Amino acid sequence: MSDADFERAKPLVMGRQDHRCLRCGVWLRAGQWPGYAVHHRMNRRRADPEWRHSPANLVALCGTDNAxxxxxxVHRHPEEANRLGLYLRAGQDPRTTPVIDWRGRSLLLDDQGDYTTTTERTIP
Ligand SMILES: [Zn+2]
Known part of the structure; x- marks a missing residue:
């Protein structure tokens, strides 16, 4: 998958989340502090090229940069972020690892930019 795939996935990710930060629920608006970023749950270098830029591997978060x-x-708290499914380690698959949203729902994200709600929490 290329950067073009990443650009195509971004609006799907934003729509899936109703333009809210997945972790805190704040409305995400371009040009408004603290801005937002479309974050790779498994970082680009480590992610399988097959799903690197899949909506399943992407979440929109408030904050333009890593600070x-x-x-x-997420970048300062990899352990907690991993428990929430926001930060994945080698061997984890974003399509089978749920992410916890700001409402406390456990979501399985798919390649089409959609999600299913899971009742089972696979938080270690
Ligand atoms: Zn936020």
Missing amino acids: IGCHGW
Whole structure:
């Protein structure tokens, strides 16, 4: 998957989340502090090229860079972020690893930009 795939996935990700930060629920608006980023749950280098830029591997978070907002929080707290499914380790698959949203729902994200709610929490 290429950067073009990433650009195509972004609006799907934003729509899936109703333009809210997945972690805190704040409305995401371009040009408004702290901005937002479309974050790779499994970082680009480690992610399988097959699903690197799949909507399943992407979540929109407030904070434009790695220092502020929830995006910054994820990068500063990899352990907690891993428990929430926001930060994945080698061997984890974003399509089978749920992510917990700001409402506390456990979501399985798919390649089409949709999700299913899971009742089972696979938090280790
Ligand atoms: Zn946030």
